[in-house]
Amino acid sequence: MNITERAESAAKAAYAVLQVTPSEEQDRSVTDAIEQAIINAVLEESTRCTNVVLECCSPDLDTAHKVAQEIRRANQALIANLSSMR
Numbered sequence: 001m002n003i004t005e006r007a008e009s010a011a012k013a014a015y016a017v018l019q020v021t022p023s024e025e026q027d028r029s030v031t032d033a034i035e036q037a038i039i040n041a042v043l044e045e046s047t048r049c050t051n052v053v054l055e056c057c058s059p060d061l062d063t064a065h066k067v068a069q070e071i072r073r074a075n076q077a078l079i080a081n082l083s084s085m086r
Contacts (some may be wrong), residue, residue: 007035
């Protein structure tokens with residue numbers, strides 16, 4: 001399940017809880033807001049994980065930098081994939 005599908009699922013679950021039927025425009029706006037929140041959370045956690053790696057692996061900075069660089073590469077790929085979905 002990709003991020004858009006997760007956002008749509010979360011929006012539908014919220015509508016069910018609220019017992020509402022939104023218009024197409026409202027549905028798209030809510031789904032976009034949820035999708036953006038998911039993206040922001042993923043990016044923030046990726047940054048946090050990179051910082052943790054650098055802190056916990058400070059005795060072996062070469063390894064820490066390699067792991068951090070790999071996390072950054074994965075993060076860039078995620079951003080590129082998300083951008084292409086729009």
